[in-house]
Amino acid sequence: xxxxxxxxxxxxxxxAVVRAEEERAERVDxxxxxxxxxxxxxxxxxxxxxxxxxxxxxxxxxMGRALALARRRAGLSQADAEALAGLGIDVEEIVxxxxxxxxxxALTGKRRLGGRRPFSREAKAVLxxxxxxxxxxxxxxxxxxxxLLALASRPGIVSEVLAxxxxxxxxxxxxxxxxxxxxxx
Numbered sequence: 805x806x807x808x809x810x811x812x813x814x815x816x817x818x819x820a821v822v823r824a825e826e827e828r829a830e831r832v833d834x835x836x837x838x839x840x841x842x843x844x845x846x847x848x849x850x851x852x853x854x855x856x857x858x859x860x861x862x863x864x865x866x867m868g869r870a871l872a873l874a875r876r877r878a879g880l881s882q883a884d885a886e887a888l889a890g891l892g893i894d895v896e897e898i899v900x901x902x903x904x905x906x907x908x909x910a911l912t913g914k915r916r917l918g919g920r921r922p923f924s925r926e927a928k929a930v931l932x933x934x935x936x937x938x939x940x941x942x943x944x945x946x947x948x949x950x951x952l953l954a955l956a957s958r959p960g961i962v963s964e965v966l967a968x969x970x971x972x973x974x975x976x977x978x979x980x981x982x983x984x985x986x987x988x989x
Contacts, residue, residue, distance in 0.1 A: 812850075812948035813948045813950070815844060816837060816840045816844065816948050819836075819840025820927070823840055832922070833923075833927050834927050835875065837930060838871065838966070841948060842868075847948045849951065851949075851979075852971075852976055855979045856971050856975055856976070856979065863969055867966075870968065874961045929958065930951065930955055931954070937950040937954055949980055952976055953973065953976050953980075956972060
């Protein structure tokens with residue numbers, strides 16, 4: 805499948821690996837893919853992010869912070885944390901106690917050793933979804949715009965962060981294809 809990727813999509817994959825290595829993360833995940841996508845310039849994905857106002861430094865920083873906060877909470881989204889709060893469970897208090905006992909970032913999945921990082925199951929699913937998005941639109945190659953579509957359409961923290969910043973599946977579809985009725989999954 806990688807041979808069908810455009811240079812922009814390959815750069816996202818490679819950039820995600822670099823981001824994971826910088827964080828000393830155990831695996832490359834969807835968040836690393838989004839951060840790498842935000843670094844893109846001169847690609848269709850970058851165009852879409854710009855058209856939706858998500859390419860400003862302020863927005864990039866905000867998305868990076870939101871992803872870091874979710875990592876600190878062991879992958880719980882803001883919606884998850886709010887649901888638990890409704891049950892009387894203070895996620896921030898639990899995270900603080902775990903970090904007091906085991907060190908800062910104890911729930912982030914960081915590892916101390918070097919070496920290659922595998923892609924998480926969810927990150928692999930994003931790549932598969934990007935292929936389906938390209939095929940659904942009759943595109944011959946998989947571009948970073950298809951990776952963006954896949955990230956926006958898959959439920960989870962990354963799509964939540966994107967939606968909070970005005971990047972929904974329908975908005976991406978509208979910018980790319982002028983419609984919005986077709987959904988990439």
